Amino acid sequence: MSPKETVLVAMSGGVDSSVALIKIIESGYNPIGVTMKLWGYNEVGGSDDNSCCGINEINGAKLVCDQLGVPHYTIDFQNVFKETVIDDFANEYLNGRTPNPCVRCNSYVKWDAFIKQADELGAQYIATGHYATIGSFNNQSVIKKGVDPIKDQSYVLWGIPKDSISRTIFPLGDLTKKQVREIARKHNLETAETPESMEICFVADNNYNRFLNEYIPDKMESIGPGEIIDEENTVVGEHSGYTNYTVGQRKGIGLSYPDPRYVKAIDAETNTITISTKNKLYKNECFISNINWLIKEPGLPINAYAQIRYNSNPVLAKISIESGQAKAIFDKPQLAVTPGQSIVFYNEKNPEILIGGGIIELK
C-alpha cells in the first residue's frame, strides 16, 4: 500500500465508530475522522446529552481522534439531513405511515453526501461503525450480515447505491459488540462506555409525538381526535390523533377487551385507526416501492429471504411483479406488515448476503 490509501471514517462520538477507527489504523490505512453534524436541538427540539450530533459527542469523537493521532473535522450535513431524512420522517407520519429514517440517512447522507465528501478530500474509501461486512459474490462486492446476530445492521443498508459498496469498509463486521467494547476499554478510549443508542438520533427521547408537535406544529394542530373502528367498521372508541399510533401497536389504545386489540391500519385521510385481534394482523403478502438492488439486477420473480422489520426474522418469500407493481408473497404469514417500513432481501442460498430492499406498501 504505497502511498497509503485514505479512508474517511464517520465518527459519531460513540464506541462503535471509535473502534472502527482503531481497526482502520491497524489495517494500515491513512484515516481522516469526520463527524457529520446532522441536526441541532434548535431544529428538532428535545434535549438529550447521550445522542450523536450534540457537542459532547462531537468532542468525544475529537478526543478519540486526538488520542489516535488522526485529524478530525466536523462537517455540516444539516441541510441534506433535514431535506432527505427529517422532513420525510414527519411527512410519513402525517401520511399515517411508519418511516425508517436510518435507512434514508444511509442512502442519502452517508452513502451519498459523505461519499462525495470523500471524493472532495481525495479519500478512496469511507468507513463506518455499522455491524455488517463487505464480501464478494459472483465477482461483485456485496454487503453481508455482521457476525454478531444481535447487532447486525445490514437491514438499514439496503438503500445505498450499489457502486459505493466497493468503496466501503465496515471494520466492525467481524466483531461482536462485546469485543468492540473490550477493544475500546483496552485502548482506554474516551468513548468506551458510551451508552447504546437504540432510538432515532434526532428523537433521542423516543417521544415522536413531542417531536412532531415541535417540528410541524401547524400540521399537528389540525390533527384532532378521531374514531377507532373495528374490522366491521363499527366505531368502538376515540383516539387522540392518528400520528400517535403505529401498525402492530397494542399499548395505549385505551380500550378494554377480553383478548388484546392491536392497531391494524391507520387512515390519515379520515383520521381513523382500525383495530383487530392479533391473528388478524398477519399478512401473506405486501407490495413494495422504491426497490434497490445491491447485486446485478435480477429478473423477477425470484425467491429471497425477506425481513420486514429491524428485529424480525427473515422468511422465504417470492418477489414478483404484479400489474406493474413489485410484490412479496411470504412463505409464512407475517405479523404487522407496516407501510413505510423496509422490506429487505437476503440471498435465498446464502442468507447472509444482502441483495436489496424496498419500502412496504399495502396497495
Add this chain to the structure above:
Amino acid sequence: MSSLYFDTAATTPLDKKVSDIMAEIQNSIFGNPSSIHQFGQKSRTLIEKSRRKIATSFNCKPNEIIFTSGGTESNNLVLKGILKPGDHLITSSYEHPAVINAAKQLENNHIEVSYVKPDLNGVVSPDTIQSEIKPNTKLISIMYVNNEIGSTNPIEDIICIAKKCSIKFHSDAVQVVGKQNLDLNALGADFLSIAAHKYYGPKGIGMLFLKSGNSIESIINGGGQEQSVRPGTENVAGIVGMALATEIATDNVALNSKKIIKLENLFLDLLNKTEIQYKINGQSRIPGIINMTFENMLGQTLVMKLDMMGIAVSFGSACASGALKPSKALLDIGLSEHDALRTIRISIGKFHQEDDIKTLVQSLESILNQKTNVNHENNYVS
C-alpha cells in the same frame, strides 16, 4: 510537516513577554485584590497599574476601563445593560454572534431591533443607519472591523450621527487593536469591546470601554469590583498580561501593519503568478484579514486539506462545535451561496515571515491545481 498558523483573526499566540510576566505573577502573586492586607494590596496595585497602562495606550481615563472576560461578555454587558423594553437598537446583520444573539434575546423582551445590512463592499453605510433611527432608538451597535471580511466600518461618521440624535453608540472592536490606532478620547464612542487574545494577549480577559458620564446596569451581581458593572474577583495575571499586550500592540502598530501589508502584497503577487482563480471579498480591509473565494474548491474542503498539510486557515467563523456552514456575513454582502461555500479567511500576523507566505502559496497551488474527476457542483447541499 510544517505548522503554519494563518488564523490570527480567530486568536493569536501569546507574546513571549506577556507569557513570561503572567507566569511570574501566577507563581508569586495570589492575594485577593479586594483584601486589606499586603497580599491583597500587591494584587490591587498590579491591576490599577495595568488599568493606567491600558488607558495610556488607548487614550482614555483609567476609570473608563471595565475588565471583563473578553469580547462576548463586553458586548452582552452593553446591550443588556442599556436597553429596556420599548427601546430600539440598531445593529448590523453581520455582527459577531455575541451581538446578534444578545439582540435576539432582547427582542424576546420587547426590545425592538433593526439589523442593518452591510453594502456589497462589506461596509455598513452611515446613511442606512440614519434611515433606521426612530424616536425610541437608544443604542447603535456596529462592529469596528468585521471579523470574517476584515472590512472597516466608518465608525467616526456613525458616531457623529448617533451624537446628533443623542443616541448611545457601542462598537465591538476586537479586530482593531494592533492593526490600527485606537484613540478612544478622539473617537467619541460611548462603549467599546476589546479582547486581549486577538492581539497576542491572554484568552479570558478583555475590557469594556465605558465612557465617563455613561452608566450601565449590571447583568450579574456580586461584590463591587469593576464599578459593580462586572463584579467577581479579578483575573490579576490576565489583566497584567492584557496591559502588556496592549502596550506592545499599540506601540508597534505602525511597524506591524506595515509588515503585514507587505506580506499581504507578497501573498497576492505570488498568487497571481499561479493559475489559481480567486477573488477577494470586501473593501476597506484592515491589514491581515483576507477573505477570498477560490472557484475550484469548497471552503471547508480547502481548510481541511490545508490543515492536513499543516496550514491553518478558516472557513466561516469559528463556532464551538467546529461545524462548518456557509457564512451569513458573506451572503449579506452579496455573495451567492455557491461562492460563500468556496470562501476561506486567511489572516496574517506579526510573527509571519516571507517564507511562510511562500509555503502558503505553494500549498494552495498544490491543492487547487490538482485535477480531479469530481463534479464539484453536486458536492454540497444548498
